[in-house]
């Protein structure tokens with residue numbers, strides 16, 4: 001049987017349950033993330049010093065979401081953009097999903113005129129830091 005191809009697109013409200021499931025795998029609960037993501041998509045959630053423009057992309061294999069990325073314009077730390085969330089399902093990691101999601105968000109930031117982007121990441125989170133390198137180079 002042929003494996004479903006990975007596709008990338010903007011997220012919509014119908015993706016919220018699966019996105020919440022993925023985020024809750026890293027931290028928190030699904031109800032918490034369903035509400036938080038719903039508010040973020042609807043611009044009802046305002047991360048510190050954020051501006052209204054925001055983008056959320058998902059990687060999709062068949063009807064399963066394998067990863068998500070979210071970012072917005074900001075004035076935080078003197079930056080133009082902020083990466084809000086990135087998560088890939090554990091069983092789908094190390095296949096370049098995060099790198100592709102970072103590229104999409106980087107293109108969106110560039111299209112918005114954002115040239116400097118900040119992200120809150122644990123220094124010990126090597127996976128996240130390595131997968132962000134390409135994006136940093138693109139912007």
Ligand SMILES: CC(C)(COP(=O)(O)OP(=O)(O)OC[C@H]1O[C@@H](n2cnc3c(N)ncnc32)[C@H](O)[C@@H]1OP(=O)(O)O)[C@@H](O)C(=O)NCCC(=O)NCCS
Pocket residue numbers: 026086087088089092093094095096097098099100119120121122125126127128129130131132
């Ligand atoms: C961080 C995360 C999104 C990476 O997703 P991924 O799809 O596995 O990443 P990719 O396959 O695109 O890998 C991109 C790069 O990171 C590297 N990388 C991925 N996982 C790694 C790990 N555990 N340790 C070291 N490097 C890693 C890859 O080797 C690749 O490097 P390369 O371009 O030099 O080959 C994923 O591990 C995740 O969801 N973690 C939990 C949530 C999280 O920590 N989010 C970030 C908080 S800011």
